[in-house]
Structures are given as C-alpha cells and as structure tokens.
Amino acid sequence: MTETTPRAVSARTAAALRVEDAWLAHNYAPLPVVISAGDGAWLTDVDGNRYLDGLAAYSAVNFGHGNPRLVEAARRQLERVTLTSRAFMNDRLGPFAERLAALAGAELVLPMNTGAEAVETAIKAARAWGYRVKGVPADRATIVVARGNFHGRTTTIVSFSDDPVARDDFGPFTPGFRSVDYGDAAALDAAMDETVVAVLIEPIQGEAGVVIPPPGYLQAVRAACDRFGALFIADEIQSGLGRTGATFETARVGVRPDLMTLGKALGGGIVPVSAVVGPAAVLGVLRPGEHGSTFGGNALAAAVGTEVVAILEEGTFQARAAAAEPVLRAALDGLVGHGALGYRVAGLWAGIDIDPALGTGRDICLRMMERGVLMKDTHGSTVRFAPPLVVTDDEIGFAIEQLGDALRTRN
Numbered sequence: 476m477t478e479t480t481p482r483a484v485s486a487r488t489a490a491a492l493r494v495e496d497a498w499l500a501h502n503y504a505p506l507p508v509v510i511s512a513g514d515g516a517w518l519t520d521v522d523g524n525r526y527l528d529g530l531a532a533y534s535a536v537n538f539g540h541g542n543p544r545l546v547e548a549a550r551r552q553l554e555r556v557t558l559t560s561r562a563f564m565n566d567r568l569g570p571f572a573e574r575l576a577a578l579a580g581a582e583l584v585l586p587m588n589t590g591a592e593a594v595e596t597a598i599k600a601a602r603a604w605g606y607r608v609k610g611v612p613a614d615r616a617t618i619v620v621a622r623g624n625f626h627g628r629t630t631t632i633v634s635f636s637d638d639p640v641a642r643d644d645f646g647p648f649t650p651g652f653r654s655v656d657y658g659d660a661a662a663l664d665a666a667m668d669e670t671v672v673a674v675l676i677e678p679i680q681g682e683a684g685v686v687i688p689p690p691g692y693l694q695a696v697r698a699a700c701d702r703f704g705a706l707f708i709a710d711e712i713q714s715g716l717g718r719t720g721a722t723f724e725t726a727r728v729g730v731r732p733d734l735m736t737l738g739k740a741l742g743g744g745i746v747p748v749s750a751v752v753g754p755a756a757v758l759g760v761l762r763p764g765e766h767g768s769t770f771g772g773n774a775l776a777a778a779v780g781t782e783v784v785a786i787l788e789e790g791t792f793q794a795r796a797a798a799a800e801p802v803l804r805a806a807l808d809g810l811v812g813h814g815a816l817g818y819r820v821a822g823l824w825a826g827i828d829i830d831p832a833l834g835t836g837r838d839i840c841l842r843m844m845e846r847g848v849l850m851k852d853t854h855g856s857t858v859r860f861a862p863p864l865v866v867t868d869d870e871i872g873f874a875i876e877q878l879g880d881a882l883r884t885r886n
Contacts, residue, residue, distance in 0.1 A: 485522045506844050513540030516866040518849065527874050529843070529850040531863045533681075534713050534824075536744035538786060539865035545743040545782055552778035560769050567777035574784040578722065579735060581752035583759060586772035586780075590712040590738035591627025593749035596766060597675070597708050597736050598631065600751065602651075603760045605672030609704060617670040619705075621657035625682030626675070626710055626736075658688040660695035667699055673706040673734075674699065678724035681713035684857040685819045685826030693730040706733040706757060712749070716740040717864055720797030720822035722787055733757060743783045748776045792864045796822035802868045803860070806875035814882025825860040826853075833882055842881035848874045 484492075484507055491509040508526070512519040516539060518526045531537060538545060552567065559565050572584040585600070587593050601618060605611040620626075620635045633641045634648035642648075653671075655662040657680060667674075674696055680686040693709075700707040709732035714724040716737065721727035723735065734757060738749035747770075751758065770776070786792065800822050807818045807825060816828040829839055836852025843850050843858075852858050860874065 487521050491521060506840060506849065508844055508849065515539045515541070516863045516870055525847065526844070527848045527862065527866070527870055529848050529860045529862050529874055531861050532744055533739060533851075534716075534718050534861050535739040535742065537717050537740040537864050538743055538783070538792060539863040540744065542743060542865075544786065545745055545779055548778050548782035549745050549775065552775050555774070557775040558770065558773045561767055561772055565772075565774040565777065567774045567781065568772045571772075571777035571781045571784070574781055574788075575737075575741075575750060576752060578784050578787060579737075579752040580731070581735070582755045583753060585751045585758055585761070585766075586776070587749045587751070587768050588747040588770050588776070589627075590736065590749050591629050591632060592768065592771070593712065593736040593738050593751050594626040594632060594675075594710060595629060596751045597673075597734050599766055600734065600753075600758055600761055601673035601675075601706050601708060603765070604706065604757050607760050608756070609672060611670055611672060615670050616672045617651055617653055617668070619653050619655060619663065619666050619671055619674045621676055621680070622654050623657050623680050623683040623686065624675075624677060625680070626677075626712075657683075657686065658692050660692055660699070663696060664699050667703040667705065669703070671703055671705045673708050675708045675710065677710045677714065678728070679714045679719065679821055679824070681824075681859075682853055683826075684828070684854055685821065685824055685859060687819050687821055693725060693728055697730050697732070700733070708732060708734045708736065710736045712736055712738040714821070714824075716783070716787060717792040717796055718822055718824050718861065720800060721793055722790075724821070741780055741783055742776060743779050745779050746776045748780045748783075750780075795864050796824075799823045799864075799866070799868065799871060802871055803875070806872055810875065810879055810882065813879065823862060823864055823866070827858050827860065827878070829856040829858060829882065831856045839878070839881055842884065843877055846877040846881060848877045850874075850878075 488509050509521045510518045511521045518528050575584050602616045605616040622637050626632045631649045633645055635652035636642050653666050655666045697707055709725045711723050725732055734753035736751055742748035804820050814830055814833055818827045836856050836858045839858055840850050840852050850858050
C-alpha cells in the first residue's frame with residue numbers, strides 16, 4: 476500500500492511549511508505534511524508520498540477524495556452559475572431543499588455554509604420560537620447543553636464550551652446556556668424549567684473523543700423536551716450522513732429530534748454546505764431579514780449537496796460504515812493492553828485512548844504520519860480514526876497495524 480519507514484522532512488516540504496508559518500495566523504498546529512492531491516481514501520504530499528487518510532477532514536470527506544459523482548456535479552454547475560445570493564432565487568436551491576427535507580423527514584431547510592453557522596442558526600430559531608410560540612418572557616430563554624460539547628468556535632458557541640483552549644480570553648460570554656454532564660439523564664431533567672427553549676446535544680460527542688452516550692440517553696433527552704415543551708436540537712454535523720452506519724445517528728437509535736444541524740459531508744468535501752432542518756412550526760418563525768448568509772444556499776453548493784443527498788438515498792455508504800464496524804473493532808481489540816487503554820467505535824468512527832506514558836496523542840499522530848497514516852489527536856492522549864467511507868477492510872487493518880507499531884516504537 477505504502478512504505479512504513481520513517482520519513483525525513485524534505486526540503487520541499489520544509490519550504491512550504493515555512494511559507495505557511497510566515498503568512499498564516501497560527502490558529503492551527505497541523506502535522507508537518509503538505510498535501511497536494513487526494514484520491515479515494517488516500518492523500519499524496521508534495522514529495523509524492525502517499526498516506527491513508529484517517530481523518531476525512533473531520534468527516535467532511537465521507538464519500539472519498541475526488542468522488543467522481545460529486546466532482547462532476549460541481550463541474551457542471553461551475554459552467555452555469557455559482558452565486559446569486561438569496562436576494563434572487565436560483566434553480567438549484569429549491570430541488571436541493573426538497574431532497575434534503577425528504578431525506579431528513581423534515582418540512583423546511585435553512586441553508587448555511589459551515590457547521591458553526593448551522594448551530595448559530597438553530598440557536599436563533601429556538602430562541603425566536605421560544606418567545607413567539609412558547610411564550611417565554613423576553614430575554615429569558617435558556618438552552619441546555621452538555622459538558623464536553625463541541626459545536627464550533629464562534630463567540631456564542633464558545634460561551635457554553637468547557638474547553639479552556641476554545642474559551643479562555645474570549646469573554647465576555649453570551650448568556651442563556653445551562654450545562655449538564657453528557658449522558659446523565661437525571662442531571663438533564665433537573666436542569667429543565669419553563670425558560671428552557673431547547674436542549675442542544677451531539678448524539679455522539681466527536682471532538683471529545685467519539686464519546687457515545689449510554690443506551691436510552693437520547694430517548695431520555697426526547698422525553699425531557701416533551702415534558703417541558705422544549706425543542707430537541709441534535710447536532711449531527713459529525714455523526715450524521717453515513718459515518719455511524721446510518722444516515723443520521725438519531726434515526727439509528729430510534730429518536731426524532733425537532734431540529735438537526737447538518738454540515739461537513741453535506742458539501743462532499745468540495746464546498747462548504749450546512750443546513751438546519753426541521754418543522755415549519757419552528758423554522759417558520761424566522762422572518763425575512765432576521766437571518767441569512769450571502770453564500771448560504773448558493774447554486775454551486777446546492778448542486779453538490781443535491782448529489783450528496785442522492786448518494787445517501789442509495790444507502791451504500793451507510794451500509795459500508797455499518798459493515799466496517801466489526802472489522803475496526805476486531806483490529807482495535809488487539810491494541811487494548813498493548814498501548815491502548817480502550818476505545819469507542821460507532822460505524823467507521825473510533826476514539827482510541829492511548830497510554831499517556833507512551834506520549835501525547837499528537838506524538839502518536841506524528842509517528843503514524845511517518846508510517847503512512849494521517850490521524851488526529853484530541854484531548855491529550857486520545858486519537859481519532861475516521862477515514863473516508865470508501866476505505867477497504869485491508870486498509871483499515873493497515874491503519875491499525877501501523878498504530879500498533881507506533882505504540883511500540885519510540886522515535
């Protein structure tokens with residue numbers, strides 16, 4: 476597949492890294508690899524070295540790099556029109572909204588660009604619904620969130636984050652949020668009152684390390700929202716669109732939220748596309764001029780998004796993720812007690828807890844990079860594995876074999 480001998484940083488890569496370091500704001504600390512091409516589950520750097528992609532751009536590239544159907548959809552639309560703004564209609568947005576609403580079992584779609592924008596949109600819609608429909612007194616709306624959450628990095632969103640890296644030095648913070656422990660149904664119930672307009676929850680906490688709630692938790696969230704007349708907002712930006720073996724993780728466990736935020740894979744890894752989907756009784760409370768985006772719902776995004784929906788309607792990628800889960804579990808079983816303290820898996824998505832004595836998560840990812848696999852750390856000594864869903868069983872085995880070697884070897 477690819478060589479596994481350690482690779483020195485070449486002069487070409489070093490030069491590219493120096494340019495990025497000089498001219499880009501340092502809000503990321505990327506691995507020292509400079510990618511120039513991608514195909515399927517593989518990436519190629521400027522020196523021609525190939526790497527198995529174990530991140531898929533945080534699940535934005537679920538359908539593989541250079542997916543021919545998505546590339547062709549983008550190419551066709553590039554030759555017609557890309558952007559008109561929502562001041563005018565375009566002929567691609569309506570069909571996209573219709574197909575996405577049907578896929579999600581929703582009545583309305585509000586298109587945006589990024590995941591954080593979708594979450595901000597859901598927050599605004601929930602507050603407007605709370606005041607205009609539920610009757611919460613002005614400026615008293617509360618949204619219940621979970622500790623360990625990751626919904627983006629805008630000022631409002633970091634206001635209810637408990638990650639000091641995302642939060643410190645960015646105050647003062649937006650009020651109106653109440654945090655409870657993730658997976659604790661009793662704590663959630665205790666936090667509910669008449670001011671709560673919504674509960675905003677990730678069905679699986681991705682950035683926290685693929686944290687899966689206990690059985691029945693999402694059903695308890697639904698029940699609490701029903702008892703207190705609040706909206707259940709499911710952030711399916713990472714967990715949705717095939718990653719866990721279903722189109723939506725909430726549907727996989729038999730729960731129906733009121734609103735879903737979608738993003739990442741909705742743009743096929745080609746253009747940024749996000750959306751909030753839900754009933755007209757909620758999204759219909761927003762009036763013209765109260766919320767929007769110049770690029771949200773642009774014709775190019777709608778064309779690519781429509782093809783993404785068409786792919787998901789076929790179910791092939793969801794089935795692939797479901798079939799790959801036991802393969803991934805079996806491979807990871809061999810690492811437990813041999814450098815890995817444990818792991819969590821949902822479909823083709825894993826959070827692997829590394830023995831801190833062997834190094835940080837970043838240390839392990841650097842060793843993996845040298846062995847031809849790109850992965851991403853989170854929260855100290857946890858690494859994530861989320862390859863494009865086109866990855867084969869042999870490639871999964873290769874990746875976890877390299878992880879085992881990285882855990883055994885000190886550079």
